[in-house]
Amino acid sequence: MNTITKVYADHPKTLLFSSAAALRILLVLAFPALPDLLTGRVEISSPVSSFTRLQEGLFLYQRGLDPYDGGIFHQSPTILGRLPTILLYTALDILSASNLCHIAASGAAYASRSYTSPRHHRHWNPVSVAAAYLLNPLTLLTCLGRPTSVFAIFFVILSVREACRARSVTSAFALALASYVSLHPVLLLPPVGLLCYDRVCLPATEAAGRGGDGETKGKKVAIDQRSQPSGLGFGLIYLATFVFSVAFLFVLSRLLLPSWNFIPSVYLTPLTLPDLTPNPGLWWYFFIEMFDAFRNFFLGVFWLHMLSYSVPFCLRLQKQPLAAVVCMMGIIAIFEPYANIGEVGFWLSSITLLSHTFELASTHRYTFAALAALLYTVMLGPVFHHLWLYAGSGNANFFYAITLVWALALIILLTDTVYSVLRDEWESERPEGKGKEVRQL
Amino acid sequence: MKLQPLFALPATLLPVVFAAADPHAAYTEHLDLHPLPDGHLYAGFNFTATTSHAAYEAQHFRYFPRSLAQILQHTRTAELHLRFAFGRWDDESWGARPRGGRREGGTGAELWAWVDGEEDHPEVLEERWGGLVNSLSGLFCASLNFIDGTRTTRPVLSFEPEGTHKHGNEAQLLHGTLPHEVVCTENLTPFLKLLPCQGKAGISSLLDGHKVFDANWQTMAIDVRPLCNAKGEDCALEIQQTVDMVLDVERSMRPSHDPIPRPLPIEQIECDTSKEYHSDDTCYPQAPSGAPGWSLRKVFGQPINGNCDLESADATPNYPITLHVPADHPVELLSSASLPGKEEKMNLGSTIIHYPLPPHPHTFDISLPPHPQPPEPRNPPLLHATRHLTGHGLDPPILTTTLSNPSLSKNLTLTYLDTLPWFLRPYIHTLRLQRLSRACGDSAELQQLFYTPARDRERGSKIELLLHLPAGCTAQLSYGVEKAVLRYAEYPPDANRGFDVAGGIIKILPDSLLDEQVNNDSKREAASYLRTPPLLLPLPTPDFSMPYNVIILTSTVLALGFGSVFNLVVRRFVLVEEVPAAGLPTRLRDAVRALKLRLSSLGGRSGVEGKAGRVAGGTTVAG
Structure with missing residues (x-):
């Protein structure tokens, strides 16, 4: 016991990572049927990320057939190398957690170029952030269910981490990889670009701050604009890197495959939703029940709705770019067409990056109600799915109602996060408002 | 009217004439x-x-x-x-x-x-x-x-x-x-x-x-x-x-x-x-x-x-x-x-x-007339075949065809064709030929596979196999399938009855075809065919009475998310004390004040006249 305490005190990361890896591997060894059972769950595997479909695509590819000439396989071509094992998924989870750890340690959440949170001392230990990811039951189940969305999550975290290290090229490349694996990370391009720009400018700002009396940190100081890269120029370079990386990946895929069929199959499927398999998201039942004449109109509306958040978040949360990234991840996890609990688990864990604002959300908002509703839907979702499809004693509305409650609870959590981040920013300008009741005008 | 038979006559004669030729x-x-x-x-x-x-x-x-x-x-x-x-x-x-x-x-x-x-x-x-x-x-x-x-x-x-x-x-x-x-x-x-x-x-x-x-x-x-x-x-x-x-x-x-x-x-x-x-x-x-x-x-x-x-x-x-x-x-x-x-x-x-x-x-x-002795059946069949869909509950559905060669001496080579509608998606990587009897040995095996995957709403899938079945062998051909959920207008009126899936078509190749020497057209023996009964496939159904409710409920949730996020993003925070009082009396007073202000600002001249009128009125009342 003493040694464990000592190891925990000295190397908390090592202990956490090894125990998380051991937990995953032991679960597989103890219950060999568990991965296949989880792979079949609609909450974990969506038509664009299912492991069973990956096996099918790989089988066809290895026999020289075009895996995209059919309605089953909609996953990105580079995964067609060989079948990933549970060890690879465990390794990806550990690497993602390690990257989250680095993001938390970089302090990007509570200190940016022109702003330092008044609550910056309240942020969580980076290892706790990693633990919130690794020991999250939703992440754990997703790791065992082996959907390919885990790859997209990994590349998104990698991109954010590289942005925190002010490496724009690698960040854009990692984001391109994530968007190439599944389409929706492209929505993160503005906030991650903003974060990267903020971190690139940070050393110059800090130098200017140190040049003053030392108390100006976090306050507005006169900065020599010439010492900083231009915002427009940086944005163009970032966008160009992203576009070139995507183009490079497409050409690489074309070399592997007999035709360009993979582009409509991979990237048009989430846009047009041909496969209406149930999932915890809002799209499937809506488009089952939609009248044919209005289908295209509402597909457009749903996608515009998702697009509409990216830029407003960047503008409003300009001073806290990492908060903009986390909020946008939340939008994706809630509103994406083929929703799954993996993305939600990842988003819930990444909220802990904003842990310095938890105090605000818990005292002023409805976080308890939202978390209770999440627990309730986690219990009832699988039960109602069973009642509909297997027992036959309930109809589709049972499962649909649960997905609505699930989305509602996540929306409340998201608005709580947005509220606490904005309130925190406001309180840094108006320290006298701390703890007082506010209104919005 | 009377001309009609005259026209009809050559027409009826023509075929006879040509038939002779x-x-x-x-x-x-x-x-x-x-x-x-x-x-x-x-x-x-x-x-x-x-x-x-x-x-x-x-x-x-x-x-x-x-x-x-x-x-x-x-x-x-x-x-x-x-x-x-x-x-x-x-x-x-x-x-x-x-x-x-x-x-x-x-x-x-x-x-x-x-x-x-x-x-x-x-x-x-x-x-x-x-x-x-x-x-x-x-x-x-x-x-x-x-x-x-x-x-x-x-x-x-x-x-x-x-x-x-x-x-x-x-x-x-x-x-x-x-x-x-x-x-x-x-x-x-x-x-x-x-x-x-x-x-x-x-x-x-x-x-x-x-x-x-x-x-x-x-x-x-x-x-x-x-x-x-x-x-x-x-x-x-x-x-x-x-x-x-x-x-x-x-x-x-x-x-x-x-x-x-x-x-x-x-x-x-x-x-x-x-x-x-x-x-x-x-x-x-x-x-x-x-x-x-x-x-x-x-x-x-x-x-x-x-x-x-x-x-x-x-x-x-x-x-x-x-x-x-x-x-x-x-x-x-x-x-x-x-x-x-x-x-x-x-x-x-x-x-x-x-x-x-x-x-x-x-x-x-x-x-x-009736006879106490029943007639004999026809010649014994070359092959027995049945097909069924297994898997319920948490097991994935599996389409299984059982093929059995009743003969004691004749080995069979057969092709098997399954055409599935697009909403029944086969997982071809799970295709297995399981040998159920000892007579199968190692020679019961798949020899060729032709597969066309389905494309949603465009094309059904086709699985075609060539396999060898030794005498006395019973084998089970199985592959996993996935049932799709359709749009509500794609279900037939009796949606809960299920969908019919065509039976598998089995062609038993004649022996002569296997022997290369006899393989010319005149002597070729015809292949025999066998079709398995069709399947009734129950698909999960949505609630058909709900389109309006679903559109309304989902849109409400979307609007709730959009509204509450943009409400936060667009507006700014103000301390409660700084908020101008917004009770009903205050609002009324404000409205009256605004009205007065507008009246008074209706141009300089009218303003002066109004003032004069009021003064005049006042004097009248006083007088």
Whole structure:
């Protein structure tokens, strides 16, 4: 016991990572049927990320057939190398957690170029952030269910981490990889670009701050604009890197495959939703029940709705770019067409990056109600799915109602996060408002 | 009015004139009767007409149906096979299928044809195929027009042309099935109209819709094929129309004025006295044994109405009716005008009797009295096959076909074709051949696999296999499937009944095909076919009454998210103390103040006047 305490005190990361890896591997060894059972769950595997479909695509590819000439396989071509094992998924989870750890340690959440949170001392230990990811039951189940969305999550975290290290090229490349694996990370391009720009400018700002009396940190100081890269120029370079990386990946895929069929199959499927398999998201039942004449109109509306958040978040949360990234991840996890609990688990864990604002959300908002509703839907979702499809004693509305409650609870959590981040920013300008009741005008 | 017969006369004469010049114009018909065990009767009708290719090109038809020929010419169809079928052939008690299963279709409607077209121009081929299915749909009053892209496949192994096709004229095979089609009288009537005697004379006079569609198993087939000699010249076109059915003799002989089955009086029921509970007032009915007595009139409702001999009388006498009976069963000829049949002894104590038909005004009927000894089944079948969908609850659904080779010595090579609708997605990586009996050894294996994956709402999937099944081997072919959820308008009106999935088509390759030396056209033995029963696939259904509610509820949740996020993003925070009071009195006061302000600012002059007026008013009141 003493040694464990000592190891925990000295190397908390090592202990956490090894125990998380051991937990995953032991679960597989103890219950060999568990991965296949989880792979079949609609909450974990969506038509664009299912492991069973990956096996099918790989089988066809290895026999020289075009895996995209059919309605089953909609996953990105580079995964067609060989079948990933549970060890690879465990390794990806550990690497993602390690990257989250680095993001938390970089302090990007509570200190940016022109702003330092008044609550910056309240942020969580980076290892706790990693633990919130690794020991999250939703992440754990997703790791065992082996959907390919885990790859997209990994590349998104990698991109954010590289942005925190002010490496724009690698960040854009990692984001391109994530968007190439599944389409929706492209929505993160503005906030991650903003974060990267903020971190690139940070050393110059800090130098200017140190040049003053030392108390100006976090306050507005006169900065020599010439010492900083231009915002427009940086944005163009970032966008160009992203576009070139995507183009490079497409050409690489074309070399592997007999035709360009993979582009409509991979990237048009989430846009047009041909496969209406149930999932915890809002799209499937809506488009089952939609009248044919209005289908295209509402597909457009749903996608515009998702697009509409990216830029407003960047503008409003300009001073806290990492908060903009986390909020946008939340939008994706809630509103994406083929929703799954993996993305939600990842988003819930990444909220802990904003842990310095938890105090605000818990005292002023409805976080308890939202978390209770999440627990309730986690219990009832699988039960109602069973009642509909297997027992036959309930109809589709049972499962649909649960997905609505699930989305509602996540929306409340998201608005709580947005509220606490904005309130925190406001309180840094108006320290006298701390703890007082506010209104919005 | 009077001119009409004059015009009609040359028109009626023309075919006769050309027929004289057409060496291939011929018509034969044949009826095969075979009593089966368990009180069933197999009746197989076959009508064959031919025309020379030259006459066909010039649109001169004598026996070949003009309506069908024009469709074939218009759609450039070289060979056509159309099937309507229902029921199940019980091969365990009845034996092998008639005609080797070659004139049999899957339940519902099935159509395959070789249509002229090139691989490079699939749109031309599609247009011709679309024309063919739509025209046939009109001709046979069937829903064949629903054979669209999602139900059309291009099998590679399972079908071979029966006719001889000219080289350089590459016809493409297209195949479509409609397992949901209900075959009924409206399909039989156009079928009979294609015959020269149109069901009024000859053996086709037995085909009455009430009896044909009361059968346990029935299949109607139309096969058109080109026939050429070895040099590829002197071609003819042959149409074979086939009706095969198995009737329950007892049920068919119910009188038409009282067709409702009623329980027999207790005195007429034979009781199984071996049961221990058998007593004076308790009777366990004995299973019917032996062969029931029947006659054509009783089973088909009418006797054969003379012959349909369209050729001149000098032709060689033909015997269109064949009856298979055990040697000791007596057969009585009921028509006075007809000649006695020609008997032919077979081994295993059975007799085949060939009967000629009397000329038209006379009728033909035969009668078999009941016999205590039941008839023998037909030859044992080459293969037993069943298919079912397993997996319920948390297990993934698996489509399993059990194939069993009952023979002790004959090894089989067979092809298996499954065409699935797009909403049943096969996982081909889970395809397994499981050997269930020891006789399989290692040689039971898949040899070839042709797979076309489905595309949502565009194309069904096709799985075609070549496999080897040694003697005595029972093997299970299985693959996982996934059921899709459809849009609500894509479900049929009776959505909870489920969807029909066409049966698998199994072709048993003849031995000669395996032997390379004998593999030339003249000696080639025809392959035999077997179709598994169709599947009823239950799909998860949405709530059909809810479209408005779902649109409203989901939109509300979306709007809630959008509204609450943008509410936070767009507005700014203000301390409560700094918020201007917003109670009702305050608001009213503000409104009044604003109104006053506006009134007072209506230009400088009016403002002065207003002030003066007020002053004046004041003085008035004071005064």
